[in-house]
Amino acid sequence: MRVVVLGAGIIGAACARELALAGCAVTVVDRGRPAAGTTAHGEGNVLVSDKGPGPELELAKLSRELWPAVLDGDPDAAGVEWDAKGGIVVATTAAGARALTEFAGGQRKAGVAAEDLDAAALAAAEPHLTRDFTKAVHYPEDAQVQPAGAATALLAAAVRAGAVVRTGCEVLGAVRRGGRVTGVRTSGGTIGGDAFVNAAGPWSGRVAMRLGARLGVRPRRGEVLVSAPMPPTVFHKVYDADYVGAVGSGAGELQASAVVESTRAGTILLGSSRRRAGFDDRIRPEVLSVIAAKALRLFPSLAGVPVMRAYGGFRPFVADHLPVIGADPHLDGLWHATGHEGAGIGLSTGTAAVLRDLMLGRAPAIDATPFRADRPAAQSEGEAP
Amino acid sequence: MSRRVVVVGAGPAGLCAAAGALRAGAEVTLLDAAEDPGGQIRAWPGFERLRDHVLGHPRCGWWPETSVWSIERAGAGAPRVHVLRGEIDAAGRDRHVLRPDALVLAPGAHDRVLPFPGWELPGVSTGGAAQAFVKGEGLALGDRTLIAGSGPFLLPVAASLLEAGSRVQAVLEANPAATVARGWTRRPWELASQTGKAAELAGYAALLARHRVPYRTGRAVIEARGDGRVEEAVTARLRPDWSVVPGTEQVAAVDALCVTHGFSPRLELPVAAGCRLRAGAFADVDADQRTTAPAVYAAGEITGIAGAPAARTEGLLAGWIAGGGPPDAPEAVAVRRRRDRARAFAARLAAAHPIGAAWPGWLRPGTIVCRCEDTTYGTLRSTAADDSAHAVKLATRAGLGPCQARICGPAVAELLPAGNPHHRPVAQPIRLGELAKPPVENPGRKESAR
Ligand SMILES: Cc1cc2nc3c(=O)[nH]c(=O)nc-3n(C[C@H](O)[C@H](O)[C@H](O)COP(=O)(O)OP(=O)(O)OC[C@H]3O[C@@H](n4cnc5c(N)ncnc54)[C@H](O)[C@@H]3O)c2cc1C
Numbered sequence: 001m002r003v004v005v006l007g008a009g010i011i012g013a014a015c016a017r018e019l020a021l022a023g024c025a026v027t028v029v030d031r032g033r034p035a036a037g038t039t040a041h042g043e044g045n046v047l048v049s050d051k052g053p054g055p056e057l058e059l060a061k062l063s064r065e066l067w068p069a070v071l072d073g074d075p076d077a078a079g080v081e082w083d084a085k086g087g088i089v090v091a092t093t094a095a096g097a098r099a100l101t102e103f104a105g106g107q108r109k110a111g112v113a114a115e116d117l118d119a120a121a122l123a124a125a126e127p128h129l130t131r132d133f134t135k136a137v138h139y140p141e142d143a144q145v146q147p148a149g150a151a152t153a154l155l156a157a158a159v160r161a162g163a164v165v166r167t168g169c170e171v172l173g174a175v176r177r178g179g180r181v182t183g184v185r186t187s188g189g190t191i192g193g194d195a196f197v198n199a200a201g202p203w204s205g206r207v208a209m210r211l212g213a214r215l216g217v218r219p220r221r222g223e224v225l226v227s228a229p230m231p232p233t234v235f236h237k238v239y240d241a242d243y244v245g246a247v248g249s250g251a252g253e254l255q256a257s258a259v260v261e262s263t264r265a266g267t268i269l270l271g272s273s274r275r276r277a278g279f280d281d282r283i284r285p286e287v288l289s290v291i292a293a294k295a296l297r298l299f300p301s302l303a304g305v306p307v308m309r310a311y312g313g314f315r316p317f318v319a320d321h322l323p324v325i326g327a328d329p330h331l332d333g334l335w336h337a338t339g340h341e342g343a344g345i346g347l348s349t350g351t352a353a354v355l356r357d358l359m360l361g362r363a364p365a366i367d368a369t370p371f372r373a374d375r376p377a378a379q380s381e382g383e384a385p
Numbered sequence: 386m387s388r389r390v391v392v393v394g395a396g397p398a399g400l401c402a403a404a405g406a407l408r409a410g411a412e413v414t415l416l417d418a419a420e421d422p423g424g425q426i427r428a429w430p431g432f433e434r435l436r437d438h439v440l441g442h443p444r445c446g447w448w449p450e451t452s453v454w455s456i457e458r459a460g461a462g463a464p465r466v467h468v469l470r471g472e473i474d475a476a477g478r479d480r481h482v483l484r485p486d487a488l489v490l491a492p493g494a495h496d497r498v499l500p501f502p503g504w505e506l507p508g509v510s511t512g513g514a515a516q517a518f519v520k521g522e523g524l525a526l527g528d529r530t531l532i533a534g535s536g537p538f539l540l541p542v543a544a545s546l547l548e549a550g551s552r553v554q555a556v557l558e559a560n561p562a563a564t565v566a567r568g569w570t571r572r573p574w575e576l577a578s579q580t581g582k583a584a585e586l587a588g589y590a591a592l593l594a595r596h597r598v599p600y601r602t603g604r605a606v607i608e609a610r611g612d613g614r615v616e617e618a619v620t621a622r623l624r625p626d627w628s629v630v631p632g633t634e635q636v637a638a639v640d641a642l643c644v645t646h647g648f649s650p651r652l653e654l655p656v657a658a659g660c661r662l663r664a665g666a667f668a669d670v671d672a673d674q675r676t677t678a679p680a681v682y683a684a685g686e687i688t689g690i691a692g693a694p695a696a697r698t699e700g701l702l703a704g705w706i707a708g709g710g711p712p713d714a715p716e717a718v719a720v721r722r723r724r725d726r727a728r729a730f731a732a733r734l735a736a737a738h739p740i741g742a743a744w745p746g747w748l749r750p751g752t753i754v755c756r757c758e759d760t761t762y763g764t765l766r767s768t769a770a771d772d773s774a775h776a777v778k779l780a781t782r783a784g785l786g787p788c789q790a791r792i793c794g795p796a797v798a799e800l801l802p803a804g805n806p807h808h809r810p811v812a813q814p815i816r817l818g819e820l821a822k823p824p825v826e827n828p829g830r831k832e833s834a835r
């Protein structure tokens with residue numbers, strides 16, 4: 001089977017790898033360079049902690065299980081910077097503590113390791129964290145990668161398995177025969193194939209529209225602050241418990257919840273905001289200010305740490321907060337692997353495995369029906385092309 | 386009500402922009418990260434008079450020790466200017482937002498140095514840093530100092546070091562004599578109007594001669610060596626494209642090495658303001674110093690490395706127009722003419738001192754290119770193969786250290802297919818505590834901190 005993957009972000013790279021390893025003749029096209037879209041503008045959390053019981057948690061657990069296997073023996077694994085450092089979720093209010101207690105309880109039932117931490121254990125795990133907390137839960141399975149490094153490693157593995165990468169190649173439209181796509185018209189000429197995977201991240205809605213299909217994927221802006229390099233100060237991935245609330249909400253106004261982690265370079269990443277602003281990429285100082293205030297609630301002692309940089313990206317967002325993995329309901333030959341919002345890095349390995357199985361007519365390791373492209377949220381109005 | 390003009394940078398360009406805007410009747414807020422106005426250079430005729438006029442003007446607010454950390458484009462008018470006020474080391478600086486009717490950007494340039502093996506050794510410094518050191522400390526830099534690089538700035542650096550008592554062994558200009566001479570002798574009539582500047586350069590030449598410091602062309606430092614500190618400089622003859630002529634290497638014992646390759650404009654503010662760049666290298670301006678961003682003007686080194694006289698005339702014009710002065714006023718016409726002459730002179734200098742494309746030839750795989758992150762040339766090259774500039778940055782972290790690519794950016798951009806190396810939405814480091822506090826809204830009224 002000749003498969004053309006549209007988009008070389010982490011999702012496209014992971015899908016290309018699985019499909020090429022399964023014997024497909026894979027071509028990956030991207031209008032820019034690999035891993036330069038959303039994948040290079042977010043963070044690299046591979047999380048189970050932020051997901052309540054349900055299909056996304058199942059996908060997260062599958063992905064978490066696959067990551068070490070995918071990286072095992074990979075010559076580019078060093079650049080991926082896999083770090084299974086674990087996450088700690090902290091509530092600072094009574095209401096937050098109640099919500100977190102309930103949330104973690106549900107997760108435990110769904111098979112997630114979630115350990116309550118008392119004050120002494122928390123102080124030992126994160127000495128610089130506020131003592132003013134109401135509840136803390138440790139998730140030992142949480143990990144992180146360096147997203148661009150991970151995507152380039154996955155893509156390199158695809159290429160070793162025979163995939164071809166075409167950069168600077170923008171998808172403009174479809175070549176159809178009957179009700180079927182048989183090729184994509186690109187700025188670099190027409191590329192034929194038996195199947196096409198829309199992995200264009202937040203631009204997936206536009207790409208679908210160009211191909212004559214419909215997909216309700218829209219951008220949701222997020223920003224992250226980067227501190228100057230520091231001696232080790234933050235040892236786990238630390239979130240405030242509002243994180244859970246923000247992920248589940250679709251409101252357009254600004255939301256922020258603290259995600260604090262250190263990178264191998266010694267910098268501390270402080271995230272992140274969520275707001276709907278179309279594809280407007282201007283950084284807003286008031287948004288950065290809110291992120292800083294939230295982070296300081298967890299780590300008051302970081303007040304003197306200089307912020308050196310800020311960056312942001314567009315999370316590929318679907319109204320029901322689930323990714324789209326599966327065949328297009330109306331256009332034969334078109335598949336979607338997109339809409340992962342703020343979790344596409346972590347969910348990439350599982351997504352690729354599920355998509356591969358669906359495309360090859362095998363039974364996926366988890367139930368893939370919740371991710372179907374014909375569900376109403378995935379079929380709602382996308383962004384104008 | 387008169388127009389409110391914010392001027393960022395109080396160097397020659399910014400100070401003159403403030404004067405121009407005041408003359409046009411505007412209310413001016415002039416701010417600079419430094420404690421005093423003047424920018425990189427204070428020794429120009431009329432500086433003190435202009436400073437006193439501007440700072441003492443009833444319609445001018447002077448905000449020293451004020452850094453612009455972000456420029457926010459919002460709506461159709463001039464962008465908002467987010468600043469931090471107070472000593473850099475002070476525990477908590479105040480955050481303010483200015484909402485001007487027009488914004489003049491004059492943030493200047495910083496030293497540019499091309500990397501070479503060993504450039505990270507103690508004892509190797511940029512021309513600007515060396516000059517600042519000897520001027521600030523009044524101490525000699527070394528007993529056996531070598532000055533190398535390219536451009537007219539080599540000469541004032543040499544002069545400063547000599548005046549402070551350093552012993553300078555030689556000044557090496559990388560371009561061959563023919564290139565330098567061609568730049569200088571083209572269109573000789575342009576020289577006549579810039580006698581001041583030409584005389585300044587002639588004065589430096591005389592000073593070198595008096596101290597018996599040779600000025601050698603077509604030769605560069607291609608390596609610095611030493612155990613924990615620079616002890617030797619390897620120099621070599623260069624072809625016009627700056628490739629090394631094999632077999633011409635010489636080793637000189639030195640205790641200080643001072644290198645400069647001209648200046649890199651500070652483009653993060655114009656880029657944040659949405660200004661288009663000219664050839665990716667300078668803020669693009671029209672005949673009236675207007676950028677492509679609404680109500681944003683640019684003056685000085687960010688529009689082209691043209692020296693202080695050009696910066697002053699650009700500033701005057703930018704300030705005048707930003708302040709609402711008519712473009713066809715006789716003084717504007719005269720200033721435009723002076724600016725064009727100063728720029729023409731600068732263009733000759735640039736032609737006399739180009740950067741040769743073959744300079745990466747003296748790099749080795751182990752040469753550090755990004756000093757903050759210790760990224761080597763070899764790493765950059767191997768990741769550059771099929772990657773995006775941004776992904777390369779993340780993969781190698783070149784340009785992501787504390788200097789945020791201010792030092793290595795131009796070099797990394799040349800070695801790699803780059804995105805926009807000047808995209809730096811946080812223009813100055815800001816502490817988390819400062820950022821977390823809400824800003825003081827300030828409509829740009831007259832208000833002086835002293
Ligand atoms: C601030 C922020 C923080 C985040 N933190 C995390 C986190 O901690 N953990 C996590 O798992 N996820 C996180 N994410 C989310 C994650 O970054 C995304 O879900 C993920 O990168 C999506 O990958 P993708 O491959 O779908 O999209 P992209 O990386 O955007 O790739 C899509 C590609 O398609 C290409 N393309 C678009 N249109 C066309 C066209 N017409 N023709 C050809 N090519 C085209 C683009 O050039 C791009 O390269 C974060 C996101 C943000 C913004």
Ligand SMILES: Cc1cc2nc3c(=O)[nH]c(=O)nc-3n(C[C@H](O)[C@H](O)[C@H](O)COP(=O)(O)OP(=O)(O)OC[C@H]3O[C@@H](n4cnc5c(N)ncnc54)[C@H](O)[C@@H]3O)c2cc1C
Pocket residue numbers: 393394395396397398399416417418419423424425426451452453454491492493494495496512513514516541542648651654684685686687691692693694696812813
């Ligand atoms: C190290 C050095 C030495 C030089 N020596 C000589 C010499 O000897 N002879 C000669 O003819 N020319 C010399 N020049 C060139 C001369 O200084 C310039 O031509 C001239 O200063 C340019 O004027 P300007 O106003 O554009 O910039 P500058 O003089 O550089 O002024 C820019 C001002 O903007 C401020 N600024 C920048 N960013 C921000 C921010 N984000 N927030 C707040 N303030 C900000 C800076 O603090 C600075 O004061 C030298 C240049 C340098 C860099």
